[in-house]
Amino acid sequence: MIVVGGGVAGLTTAVLLAESGRRVRVWAREPAERTTSAVAGGLWWPYRIEPEALVGAWALESLTVYEELARRPQETGVRLVDGVQAGIRLDGLGDWAGRVPGLREVPDGLAARLPVIDMPVYLAWLRERLAKAGGVVEAREVTDLASVPARVVVNCTGIGARSLVPDPEVRPVRGQLVVVENPGITTWFGCVDHSSASTYFIPQPYGLLLGGTAQEDDWSLEPEPATAAAIVARCAEIRPEIAGARVLTHRVGLRPARSAVRLERQPLPDGRVLVHNYGHGGAGITVAWGCAREAAGLAFPAA
Incomplete structure (x- = not known):
């Protein structure tokens, strides 16, 4: 096969x-x-x-x-890794959420230790x-x-x-990411919705991954400098130390929606x-x- x-x-x-x-x-x-x-x-x-x-x-x-x-x-x-999904509550999710070990409500949203x-x-x-x-x-x-x-x-x-x-x-939903040197952040953060822009950062061994975008019907695989700057700025509003982190690389992918x-x-x-x-x-x-x-x-x- x-x-x-x-x-x-x-x-x-x-x-x-x-x-x-x-x-x-x-x-x-x-x-x-x-x-x-x-x-x-x-x-x-x-x-x-x-x-x-x-x-x-x-x-x-x-x-x-x-x-x-x-x-x-x-x-x-x-x-x-521990982290928080901001701006959502358990009753806004499906039944699956009640079966995620340790997923719990905190003042900012939902906290969990996730893969x-x-x-x-x-x-x-x-x-x-x-x-x-x-x-x-x-x-x-x-x-x-x-x-x-x-x-x-x-x-x-x-x-x-x-x-x-x-x-x-x-249909493609374009996602642009920025990878920066990690200034010491050990937890992930997400604040995502169905608009064209969202805010999240995820610590990886190779650096801190910052996002992101959700641009529908956009086929471009080239990073856009203005979009990258906006991503860094949004993430820095959550963790100010991100603002001074050295950019390592840019990534673009097309989600198959x-x-x-x-x-x-x-x-x-x-x-x-x-x-x-x-x-x-x-x-x-x-x-x-x-x-x-x-x-x-x-x-x-x-x-």
Whole structure:
């Protein structure tokens, strides 16, 4: 079987399938370090993803996995870090929130100790785990899903699904980030909504990651200097020491937004099977393991 797409959704799905005994190849147009997954902030939190009724279960299943992986942070890149989501209360979230260990109301919002994932390290670890299970990653560009030569094909192409499927419901939500030298901040902070700008910072081993933006239907991958300056200024309003931090790099990624995640089994006319697993918006990492397990079940339903 072949999984198309080498980001976090594709690699996670491939790992589960390979560890269940399937012979798995991943066809990826770009290496994992050049995917949207690689530039993500890495904080576990359901953001810009629907439908909420299903997202909660996918996210909680993934949370359990990340909590286990956080026992080996040097190996996996996953750590548990304290922080606050400002401006929200428990009654503004779905039922899933009541099942997040330690999530509690504080004067500013909600506090919790949540997984923070160093994505370059984590993606490399996923590839290694896949290789140990016998899976392989191949650099291949797919232009027609129906022509992929496997009895079972899993489509995890993220933003690429817009043209590949084609699915015009998939739209980019541009996210720009700034990485600065960490002035000593050890907790994460988020104040996000569905406007085009938000404020968050996440401590990572390589620096302090500052965000962000949510610019709908914007395909530009070039960092905008004015946007970067505004991001730093917003974060510095929360922690003034950020204002003087040296900028290390800029990042831009395109979240694959959709009205709802597409997790669906599609029989092909010749008897083969195509499984879709895309449209995860701003929460691909957050729901990766839950969605991958469902996709694997769709690919090979239990008798």
